[in-house]
Amino acid sequence: MTAVQEETVAEPIRVMLAKIGLDGHDRGVKVVARTLRDAGMEVIYTGLHRRPEQVVEAAVQEDVDVLGISLLSGAHMPIFKRLFELLGELAEPHRFSIVAGGVMPDEDEAELRKMGVAGVLGQDSTPEAIVAEIRSLVRR
């Protein structure tokens, strides 16, 4: 099969953006969703108040390249801990990278990366930086 060669359009990057727990603010994550869409990506937004179990299941079903978790509640450490526990229980290792976004103290960043978070995008990240980070994670 050589059908792909004719149209050399790259496959769009698929990203899931999720809000977990009792965090009712999603203005930021919606801006990120639009930014990524305008950069040519397919963005699946889960909506507010999801459980980690639901997010993992949805990311597997949608077969995304990147799972971005937006957290403004300060509960990022326990939530990511739970998330990685669930990912560890999957029958097959997950193939998506995980990105943390929102408000997180600098000192937690190293800890999050140790858990397996591939990118940490704080509240000051520019749209360009967010797009570049996602692209670099997929290309890796």
Add this chain to the structure above:
Amino acid sequence: MTVMAPLAERVLRGEQSAVARALTQVERRAPGTDALLAPLHRAAGRAHVIGVTGPPGSGKSTLVSAMAAEYRGAGRTVGIIAVDPSSVFTGGAILGDRIRMSALAGDPGVFIRSLATRGALGGLARAALDAVTVLDAAGRDVVVLETVGVGQAEVDVVSGAQSVAVVSVPGLGDGVQAIKAGLLEIADVHVVNKSDREGADRTAAELCEMLRLGKRRPGQWNVPIERTAADRGDGVRALIDRFDEHLRWMERVGERERRTRRAAATRIRWAAEELIRDRLRPGTGAFDAAVDEVAAKRDDPASAARRLIGQL
């Protein structure tokens, strides 16, 4: 005989991650897709495939979510393919149907996949129906295909379903006008959603009038008008009963067989068109030679095409 792709075997066992991978492959038409789909096609055909379409804002996602919950309550497994438009300019898309399907999250008996239309590349209908085949082969009892009811591509998509529901809502001006002519004709069931709102009676009456104007043959399926308020689950039980009734009717009169044959014909044609596009293109010797002949006026395009296809 070819050896079955290992991914196909895992799809047939219903493994979630394998189904997800297979759907990605189908969506991208990646190399090996035909080999993957071959055994899945043979295994598929058991699911009841339901198409749900209607204008933006008619509550399709909410309705599909409520339908899935109802099917789960009856012990049936559900697969959902939610089609959303991609931006024509950037190719990007925000796929938001999952937000309205949150009540289903966390139930392995429901598999939801969002599909972007991916602009002008075409082949949406094909990708969507192949995706249905994957979920069907994976053993889902009901597969729901949800798409915005605008444009021919969307009509092509839902016409691959066995039972088609066209959703309208009160208050979209002249309610029935929002439904494109092509959609009215493919509806097996009309749904007036948000029927707790003012104007629902009028919308239902208009639909009824429209249906009465259509030509009818004896023994024909009597297209019902169902009222739902999907956000509260009202009328959804009755709606899925109608789908079951439609399936039984199709089986009784041989319509299921007819639709299966029609779908088979369409899909063979799509596959053939792809084969031809694939083989006949600049860079292959015979094609380039034909281009030389036609450009030099020693041959005409139609004759060259016939000759090339004969050689395939």
